[in-house]
Amino acid sequence: MRLLKTLLFTVIIAFITQIAWGQGHEVFSPDRGDGIKLVKIFPNPATDYLSIKFEAPLAKTIKLTLHNIIGNSLEVESEIVDDHEIRLRVKDLPAGVYLLALKEDGRSQSSFKFLKR
Numbered sequence: 001m002r003l004l005k006t007l008l009f010t011v012i013i014a015f016i017t018q019i020a021w022g023q024g025h026e027v028f029s030p031d032r033g034d035g036i037k038l039v040k041i042f043p044n045p046a047t048d049y050l051s052i053k054f055e056a057p058l059a060k061t062i063k064l065t066l067h068n069i070i071g072n073s074l075e076v077e078s079e080i081v082d083d084h085e086i087r088l089r090v091k092d093l094p095a096g097v098y099l100l101a102l103k104e105d106g107r108s109q110s111s112f113k114f115l116k117r
Contacts, residue, residue, distance in 0.1 A: 039102065045115035048091040052100070057083035063103040064088070069096060090116050 038055035052064070059080050066074045066088070077089040090098075093116050101111045 045117045050088045052086045065101045067099045
């Protein structure tokens with residue numbers, strides 16, 4: 001049991017370290033048959049705002065849901081900057097790891113993890 005706890009703790013620390021020392025953004029590019037759609041999430045780790053930038057003009061049609069690491073859904077203020085970018089206010093969230101799910105036309109497209117400091 002102690003070995004299992006140590007292994008789980010090591011995996012969690014490696015996960016958080018990867019986020020904290022990563023490239024600062026994630027890119028998702030699914031091939032859905034209608035072309036490649038790129039999504040960039042930055043900065044990672046975030047302090048005040050998290051930007052979601054799309055290659056295609058999806059900002060007005062995409063649905064965002066934010067979850068904490070245990071899966072609880074959270075409400076955050078969002079702002080459509082232009083047709084290609086949405087900005088989330090994460091300033092009031094506690095420090096930790098969060099998951100951002102993007103949906104288009106009611107079906108799940110992608111999910112991203114980010115660290116809030």
